[in-house]
Amino acid sequence: MTASNPEFDTDCIRRILAGEKQLFHELIRPCERSIYFLLYSLLRNEAEAEDAAQETAIKVFRNLHMFRGDSQFRTWVLSIARNEGLGRLRKAESRREESLDAITDDQGGDYTPAFLTSWREVPAAALERKELGAILRKAIEALPEIYRNVVLLRDIEEMDVRETAVALGVSEGAVKVRLHRARALLQRDLAPKLKGFAPKRARLFGWGA
Amino acid sequence: MRIDCKHVWEHISAYIDGEVDAGLRAQIDRHLETCEICSAILDSTRNVVVLVADGRVFELPAGFSERLHTRLDKELERAGP
Numbered sequence: 127m128t129a130s131n132p133e134f135d136t137d138c139i140r141r142i143l144a145g146e147k148q149l150f151h152e153l154i155r156p157c158e159r160s161i162y163f164l165l166y167s168l169l170r171n172e173a174e175a176e177d178a179a180q181e182t183a184i185k186v187f188r189n190l191h192m193f194r195g196d197s198q199f200r201t202w203v204l205s206i207a208r209n210e211g212l213g214r215l216r217k218a219e220s221r222r223e224e225s226l227d228a229i230t231d232d233q234g235g236d237y238t239p240a241f242l243t244s245w246r247e248v249p250a251a252a253l254e255r256k257e258l259g260a261i262l263r264k265a266i267e268a269l270p271e272i273y274r275n276v277v278l279l280r281d282i283e284e285m286d287v288r289e290t291a292v293a294l295g296v297s298e299g300a301v302k303v304r305l306h307r308a309r310a311l312l313q314r315d316l317a318p319k320l321k322g323f324a325p326k327r328a329r330l331f332g333w334g335a
Numbered sequence: 336m337r338i339d340c341k342h343v344w345e346h347i348s349a350y351i352d353g354e355v356d357a358g359l360r361a362q363i364d365r366h367l368e369t370c371e372i373c374s375a376i377l378d379s380t381r382n383v384v385v386l387v388a389d390g391r392v393f394e395l396p397a398g399f400s401e402r403l404h405t406r407l408d409k410e411l412e413r414a415g416p
Contacts, residue, residue, distance in 0.1 A: 278393075316383055
């Protein structure tokens with residue numbers, strides 16, 4: 127994903143506020159993906175995430191004069207998206223099994239990795255097979271929410287630790303811990319499933335499962 | 336100092352992101368040279384990170400951008416000149 131360009135953003139915002147409203151399309155375009163996937167990670171429903179993404183973009187436009195430039199534009203946009211998503215979750219919370227704060231950072235949990243030595247690497251070319259993408263999406267969707275958000279922003283949208291922390295309203299330390307746990311959970315969940323996609327290799331020491 | 340497997344797992348994510356200091360990195364590297372299990376865990380975790388980052392795994396729904404900008408056009412129009 128392309129990082130936003132602060133100079134372009136600042137200039138664009140100034141011109142939009144001065145009346146060149148159509149420029150808003152160009153301002154928001156580089157943030158679209160991140161807005162959608164952050165909301166998707168919160169809401170886990172494509173239609174709902176899309177509607178929330180549209181609402182977010184409209185709120186960004188209406189509140190553009192409030193942007194102070196003390197964070198990156200995209201970071202500011204993502205905190206608006208997050209509030210939009212959390213607002214919707216709160217409304218729906220009674221219908222949800224997973225409470226918003228079901229898992230906290232200090233919760234221990236078992237993050238022991240899977241010891242499969244027979245799977246080390248599945249080539250990205252294997253993503254041509256639709257089922258591999260589906261397996262990966264399912265594994266991420268199954269993560270507890272606080273880990274899912276961080277994976278979506280750090281590993282999928284490739285935002286840095288600081289930007290992720292600001293967008294999610296948590297400390298940088300929490301982002302690192304959550305990312306570590308998320309990756310460990312993914313490795314453990316995916317190891318047995320991805321084994322079948324790995325190219326056949328010579329068994330080392332003869333103990334590969 | 337020799338570090339154990341559990342210690343290596345604790346730092347795998349930071350190791351992948353290049354966020355461990357030189358001393359710890361050297362210790363982990365030494366451990367990986369002789370520990371087949373940790374080295375497989377590192378490779379597979381790194382592989383998961385690479386695979387999920389692939390644009391083909393998470394794609395925007397078809398027509399997402401068009402619908403968003405159509406809705407924005409209505410809003411921009413409403414906001415007046």
